Amino acid sequence: MPILNQKSLVKHTFSVLLLTTYLTGCSVLTQQVESGYYKDEMNFPIHSDSYQENAILPDARFVMPQAIQSLTLADHVQILAQNLVGNMEYITPDTPIGVTHFAQLDSDLMTTNVLGLQIAESLVTEFHKFRLPVVDYKATEYIRVTPNGDFFLSRDYNDLKNQLPMDYIVTGTLADTPRGVMINARVLGVTTKKVVAATALLIPSDVVGELETITDVAQVEQ
Incomplete structure (x- = not known):
């Protein structure tokens, strides 16, 4: 068989194997998704x-x-x-x-x-x-130290700036x-x-x- 034809045959055979592998992989992936194998991965945070x-x-x-x-x-x-x-x-x-x-x-x-x-x-x-x-806008200009905790925010409008x-x-x-x-x-x-x-x-x-x-x-x- 001529060398050129041998190369063509090898190339053709490799292409067929590659296509078969691709189709097989797609089939397996589809089955895994349908069976829930990738369920957690699909529902990403x-x-x-x-x-x-x-x-x-x-x-x-x-x-x-x-x-x-x-x-x-x-x-x-x-x-x-x-x-x-x-x-x-x-x-x-x-x-x-x-x-x-x-x-x-x-x-x-x-x-x-x-x-x-x-x-x-x-x-x-x-x-x-x-x-x-x-x-x-609830931030004050001082920290209030109290028995209940130390606070910087307030809901008392007297503690807040008039303009922000x-x-x-x-x-x-x-x-x-x-x-x-x-x-x-x-x-x-x-x-x-x-x-x-x-x-x-x-x-x-x-x-x-x-x-x-x-x-x-x-x-x-x-």
Whole structure:
């Protein structure tokens, strides 16, 4: 057999083997996925690099199904923050913003609950991850040393500054639904009152229930 033909035959045989191996690998992978072998790997944590790169679609409003299972309250707030940042206007890394507590929708907008408190606290963390300058307007100018602990934050307006360098405010409302609590969040200009970002997110009842259970236990222990 000529040398050229021998090389062609070897090349052809190698190609067939490579194709067979590829198809076999695909078949095995499909079986493993269907059997749940890769179940844990597919449901990657929301804080993982894979989630950050793939879970949020370009319009920043929807999450891929495989990242939805077993989300905690912190995960939902992270999605809320990503959605807000995804459609923000005018705000830059040099724009100071403040975060207020989320009010109950069916109130005079001056009433909140533990969920509204926790969402605000978590949003401060999430916006800081985006390197947005968040102003904590509850910070005082001194540390209060008390029998109950040492504190730098206060809810007493007499302890706080009258004016702070904030151009925008993150705020929102909570609305109870049969499936959970609907969070309506927005970013407003302090002077213009113009909405520069907005989003809505449903936090399931079981997630809200876990937070309320923890709060009830803490109150009993006190």
